[in-house]
Amino acid sequence: MMTVPSKVATRSKSALTTVILFLLLWGSAVRTHTDLGHLVSGIGNMGDLFAEMVPPHSKYAQKIVNPLVQTLQMAILGTSLGGIVALPFVLLAARNVTRAPWLSWPARIVLNLIRTIPDLLLASIFVAIFGIGAFSGVLSLAVLSFGIISKLWYESAEAIDDGPLEAMTAVGANKLQWIAFGVVPQVLPIFTAHLLYTFEINVRAATILGLVGAGGIGLYLNNTLGLFQYQNTSVIVIAMLMIVFVIDFTSTKLRERLL
Amino acid sequence: MAAKWYKLPLYNFRRERCYCGAKKGRFDGPMIEFQSVSKVYPNGTVGLKDIQLTIYPGEFVVIVGLSGAGKSTLLRSINRLHEITHGEILIDGKSITAARGKPLRMLRRDIGMIFQNFNLVKRSTVLRNVLSGRVAYHSTLRTLLGLFPREDVELALKALERVNIRDKAFVRADQLSGGQQQRVSIARALAQGAKIILADEPVASLDPLTTKQVMDDLKRINQESGITTMVNLHFVDLAREYATRIIGLRAGQLVFDGPVEAATDEAFAEIYGRPIDKDELLGRNGA
Amino acid sequence: MTTQTALQTPVNRYGKWYKVGVLVLLVALYAWAVSGIPFTGIQSTAGEVARSILYGMFHPDWGFVYQPGGEDLLRGLLDTLSIAFLGTSVAAILAVPFAFWSAQNLHKYKTVSGSGKAILSLIRTFPEVVVALLFIKAVGPGSFAGVLALGLHFVGMLGKWFAEAMESIDLGPMEALTASGANRLQALWFAVVPQVMPHFTSLTLYGFEISVRSATILGIIGAGGIGTPLIFALQSRSWSRVGIILLGIIVMVTLIDYLSGFLRKKLV
Ligand SMILES: Nc1ncnc2c1ncn2[C@@H]1O[C@H](COP(=O)(O)OP(=O)(O)OP(=O)(O)O)[C@@H](O)[C@H]1O
């Protein structure tokens, strides 16, 4: 008795979901001028492009060493700056550290809003303000890392064991001592792991910031594409893949050791 | 009836019990004084109801009562991990209820606390955990930089020695067994130089043998240094074995207070509101 | 015993030099990093521009939200959402076979799942913007290039997540089906798919959240969506238009996060 109507309800519900999904897909396809034929020809064109990219022009590798190094430097500085600025916000936003909602809520709202702005967009704005160059890149990476890391950090700060905090209260510690002896030792390894993870993301981001003039290897990517030097493009792409891969690999290994 | 034991002329803990090691000048005054203390939790639950209680230096008090009777609430009100809603608590003559900021921290410094689940920082070394009991003695900057004076380190090591785990000083706390971890937290309270030790079910997560070791440590420290000790326990036989004085709570009220000799089976039956159950005994002889 | 004596030796001594070493290394690292960033090219107008942008943020060009005739904020955001939606959907479908390929617990040999994982991680390593640039070269600028780029990139992401979800499932039902004579495909369909479906849906939604963020910037390099009017507004220094577009992006991303989070919570 009871199951029959509910079965009908589930059926019509999933039917409705399917219809809505298809409508959304169809609408999206129309807006983006996508159709199947287009798709097939697009993949074919991509194949042609790839054909033009080989063999990579190995001599070009020397030219991109410097921008590649700069990409890393930008990522290091950006991550560190972001992390430093994030720390006080994190302590404010973590509800078990700051037991005053009127402080932790505004801190959270600021963090969530900043997190919505994507990397290239930040870079475009900073380039508009500070001009073309790696400095703008560092600042955008700093803001980017701030957004990513603060959320990771305050969530892990909220997950710590309350016991040692209580013990520090019982011992008569003041707020700073309470943080240093109760909170910090518990979060240090996981905070470091998050910092490394953010660094990985930053290296990826740093490789493309050059597209809008914010320093690093990205600028060269744009140039070679614009000049149809596809064999140089492939060198850059390979270099990017390598750097991202190496950083990801080492950082992942380090993170595994930390946790 | 039994609750009024202290009105009887025979018992006087000040004379009988605390000669051991209590420092001069503390003989006369009570160590902890509850002056008609009540606690109502924000949700309306009554935690404590009009508690009138005086603890003298050097006593080893065991608090018993059913689960939810208010044992933890009582203990945690003493160092104000819980706020009371009515009355006043005096520590060595000073009101902790009225204290704020630094004076409060100074009072807390004199009260060591031992928790059921140890509350150690698992990733820190044993020594650092013990040293963390000393922070209230030094400036913030000094402690944040980890620059404890050498005497403190020696004090901490000595404290570890007294609970027989000095060899673990540089081991990470999470590599220790439960009993060893509990002894680290006792060492923390010792290094703290506390006049009072509060222990909230310190052995509830330990096996019978380790239980004995930890309780023996607490007892020995109580006798050697005359540190006033208050322990919440679940097991009747443990309470009888270690306490000099037993306090019974029921529904937030003081229903028994007497020397261990007065805590007969009938007295316990009254505290629990029924005869003693098997699982209220640790039963170390049998099963 | 030996470990105990080793641990007994005070860590302090060793720890001190260790700390000093780390400190020196860090200082050197930062000195090196700073040396690579030129500070000379900073615009003298920086303060002024920053102020104008802030002014623009607080005085957004409301007129741009909807313009009957042409490119406006709402249409830009709609394009962005369409790119993200289509890209994620295509990726989700393509990711399923990849996930079956690279889930370790479904194969006897580690090389099978290992090769699948390697391909997925290779795909993921390409930043989506780089993929988009290549697609622009191949199929011309516009939303279509954006869809392709996101689609490809998210095959890598979703494939990995799907595979991980699959690795965490209970293999008991699959054994039971095999024992009752089902072939491999039947076993997968009746034992694995029902278990992983809610996870896949939830992960796809999460992927959609991320792809919306990515889609907002594709226009900056010419792959359609709200990024295009944004880069025009930035180049022509019409800050109040930049302001309204930023606001639009923030509101859209927040709403999508909220909505998707709500749906995901209902799923599990
Ligand atoms: N934070 C709280 N909010 C509301 N009520 C509480 C809170 N903590 C404890 N209580 C209530 O106060 C009463 C006393 O609790 P308390 O923890 O002191 O009991 P206990 O004697 O220590 O019990 P146990 O042996 O289980 O530890 C109980 O009824 C409990 O439900």
Ligand SMILES: [Mg+2]
């Ligand atoms: Mg309790």
